[in-house]
Amino acid sequence: MKQAIYLFILLFCYLPQYASASTIKGPLSQQTQNPEVIVKYVYEQAGLKGKLDFEVFKNGYNAYYNTKARKKQLLTIIDYSKPSTEKRFFVIDLKRNKLLYHTYVTHGVNSGGVVAKHFSNIVNSRQTSLGTFLTDTTYFGGNGYSLRLDGLTKGLNDNARRRYIVVHGAPYASEDFIQRHGYLGRSWGCPALPANLSKKIIDTIKGGSVIYARA
Structure with missing residues (x-):
């Protein structure tokens, strides 16, 4: 009974800022009142x-969760602290707590070489x-099927x-390119993905x- 009360408090007092009710599955202990524990659980x-x-x-x-205009329970993270030879593009389903995609992504030609x-x-x-x-929406342009982005920061x-x-x-955003050149190809600033995965x-x-890009 006591555990049920704690879970009720968690869902209605803490989760609006850090998670939706569908994010949490299974029994939770009293320590889940700590928001960081919720994040660790999803992680x-x-x-x-x-x-x-x-x-x-x-x-x-x-x-x-600070992006009020979001419409999907998906979070994409691009970790530019990693070199381009590593997979640094993550698409995470926050409803099912599942990693959907983990792949390569380019950085701009004037941002650096491998890093x-x-x-x-x-x-x-x-x-x-x-x-x-x-x-936002998609279109067909000079780089083929593309996705428009709005910068919120x-x-x-x-x-x-x-x-x-x-x-x-992009063809230069591939593991084959890395094997041939020792680094991933670079764009004009766009986060370009492997051509075989980009449409999906x-x-x-x-x-x-939401896409969150950091270095």
């Missing part, structure tokens, strides 16, 4: 340990932008539309999901 259930740093996930998780070190919000900088994005990525920063596929990923995250 562990999604199998992110050893793939994505917990602090990075926690920051992305908070960015998701992205320079970031910008300036038009024509050809550098990657950091911060929180909200996905003032001063860091709010020029995303003006810079035509979109998610798209775009169709999954389009229409109001």
Whole structure:
């Protein structure tokens, strides 16, 4: 009975900021009144340990719940602290606590070589932008099937539309490219994905999901 009371308090007092009721599954102990425990629970259930740093996930998780305009229970995290030769693009289903995609993603040609070190919000900088994005609609352009992004972090990525920063596929965003050149190809600032996965990923995250990019 006491445990049920604690769970009731958790769901209605703590979860609005950190999680939805559907995020938590199974019996929970009294310590889940601590919001960080909730984040750790999702982190562990999604199998992110050893793939994505917990602090990075926690920051992305908070960015998701602070984005009021979101329409999907999906969180994409791009960890640009990792070199381009590592898989640093994560799509996480927060409703089912499941990692849907874990793959390569490019950074801008002027952001660095193997590792992205320079970031910008300036038009024509050809550098990657950091911060929180909200996905929008798709279109076919010069890079094929692409996904429009709105930058929500003032001063860091709010020029995303003006810079035509979109998610798209690219032949240079592949493991084969890494094997041949020793690094992943680079874009003009867009987070480009492996061509064989880009359409599936775009169709999954389009229409109001959150992307959190950090370095």
